[in-house]
Amino acid sequence: MSYTAPSDPVNKKPVKVAQLCDLCHCRKAVLKRPKNLQKLCKECFFDVFETEIHNTIVDNKLFHRGEKIAVGASGGKDSTVLAHMMKFLNDKYDYGIQIYLLSIDEGIVGYRDDSLATVQRNQKQYGLPLEIFSFKDLYGWTMDEIVSVAGIRNSCTYCGVLRRQSLDRGAQKLGIQHVVTGHNADDMAETVLMNILRGDVARLEKSTSILTSSKGSPIKRSKPFKYCYQKEIVLYAHYRKLDYFSTECTYAPEAFRGTARELMKNLEVVRPSCIIDIIHSGENLFLKPAAGGRRQGRRRGPGTTSANTTSTTTSTGPVDGSRCERCNYLSRNRICKACMLLEDLDKNRAAVTIETDTSHDGAAKTLRSLERLAF
Numbered sequence: 001m002s003y004t005a006p007s008d009p010v011n012k013k014p015v016k017v018a019q020l021c022d023l024c025h026c027r028k029a030v031l032k033r034p035k036n037l038q039k040l041c042k043e044c045f046f047d048v049f050e051t052e053i054h055n056t057i058v059d060n061k062l063f064h065r066g067e068k069i070a071v072g073a074s075g076g077k078d079s080t081v082l083a084h085m086m087k088f089l090n091d092k093y094d095y096g097i098q099i100y101l102l103s104i105d106e107g108i109v110g111y112r113d114d115s116l117a118t119v120q121r122n123q124k125q126y127g128l129p130l131e132i133f134s135f136k137d138l139y140g141w142t143m144d145e146i147v148s149v150a151g152i153r154n155s156c157t158y159c160g161v162l163r164r165q166s167l168d169r170g171a172q173k174l175g176i177q178h179v180v181t182g183h184n185a186d187d188m189a190e191t192v193l194m195n196i197l198r199g200d201v202a203r204l205e206k207s208t209s210i211l212t213s214s215k216g217s218p219i220k221r222s223k224p225f226k227y228c229y230q231k232e233i234v235l236y237a238h239y240r241k242l243d244y245f246s247t248e249c250t251y252a253p254e255a256f257r258g259t260a261r262e263l264m265k266n267l268e269v270v271r272p273s274c275i276i277d278i279i280h281s282g283e284n285l286f287l288k289p290a291a292g293g294r295r296q297g298r299r300r301g302p303g304t305t306s307a308n309t310t311s312t313t314t315s316t317g318p319v320d321g322s323r324c325e326r327c328n329y330l331s332r333n334r335i336c337k338a339c340m341l342l343e344d345l346d347k348n349r350a351a352v353t354i355e356t357d358t359s360h361d362g363a364a365k366t367l368r369s370l371e372r373l374a375f
């Protein structure tokens with residue numbers, strides 16, 4: 001059966017009733033929402049997707065008038081859509097916030113340099129101010145150099161810790177106290193699963209928070225895409241024709257996160273709502289206070305070790321708002337995690353001196369040399 005409404009100029013060709021958008025019932029559907037399998041036309045998809053994010057922002061009171069926010073901009077799909085969305089919603093609903101793009105150059109040749117070129121184009125497209133801070137300037141190391149010394153398996157640990165601190169440092173330098181990131185529902189559900197699988201109950205409770213901050217630190221972080229499916233973010237970027245960088249990081253993704261991702265993808269095939277369901281489950285988990293009134297922390301079996309633990313133990317009773325003895329940056333421990341990691345790097349660099357050349361091929365060449373040396 002074909003449907004042609006003479007008074008409806010939206011469809012140029014006749015459209016079957018079964019192909020019509022489930023919301024407006026007049027335009028042809030162009031996609032099925034991965035979240036709930038609803039058939040939508042482009043215009044209705046834009047409208048529901050943008051409205052849902054606006055509702056998340058309003059319901060959680062994420063911003064206040066006059067607030068300066070820094071969008072963590074990597075040039076990838078999530079943060080590109082985030083930068084576009086923040087500008088779009090701020091204009092449409094008059095949030096009254098000032099938006100900056102804040103990028104961290106980790107120093108990964110052939111990956112981050114290309115993605116930052118995308119951010120520079122986005123800056124012009126959206127008319128937003130952009131600041132870029134680099135690992136090299138902040139810590140004296142690029143990620144390529146770190147991988148050549150610490151190996152590829154630890155790359156995500158180093159990158160995650162240093163990037164997190166760099167975003168905070170960058171925001172502070174700009175006089176901004178709120179960093180907004182493009183973490184989406186898939187990222188959050190993966191984190192919940194990972195923490196469940198590792199028995200990391202302390203992190204589990206915090207893993208679904210939309211707004212986080214460390215006591216004593218002036219910088220808060222928020223995730224307006226907490227309920228957005230990754231696939232819908234990609235569809236939005238595609239139909240809005242946004243300019244984003246889509247290459248995966250040169251270094252291996254965090255191995256265990258990859259396992260959780262795989263598990264979740266398999267579950268999603270059977271039950272598309274499982275991503276949101278996992279987040280809701282995480283939101284409703286509350287730790288019962290252990291004896292002595294303290295929350296239950298991470299429990300480890302005998303002989304287990306953490307990949308994130310470095311040789312120096314400095315956690316001698318964290319004090320909120322205190323500063324790292326070495327770099328003077330805010331840290332709940334005597335020595336901040338970034339300084340502990342950098343100390344290990346310096347030790348390794350002193351132990352092995354090799355000829356490095358990361359200027360053309362990035363760390364891959366260095367890694368091959370190291371593998372030959374059986375380092």
Ligand SMILES: Nc1ncnc2c1ncn2[C@@H]1O[C@H](COP(=O)(O)OP(=O)(O)OP(=O)(O)O)[C@@H](O)[C@H]1O
Nearest residue numbers: 072073074076077078079080102103104181182183
């Ligand atoms: N180099 C960076 N500079 C600034 N912000 C970053 C950088 N890398 C990541 N972020 C922020 O952290 C969020 C999560 O990053 P992650 O690398 O885990 O995910 P992603 O899915 O690859 O994100 P994206 O698609 O935005 O690159 C990003 O959406 C972005 O807001």
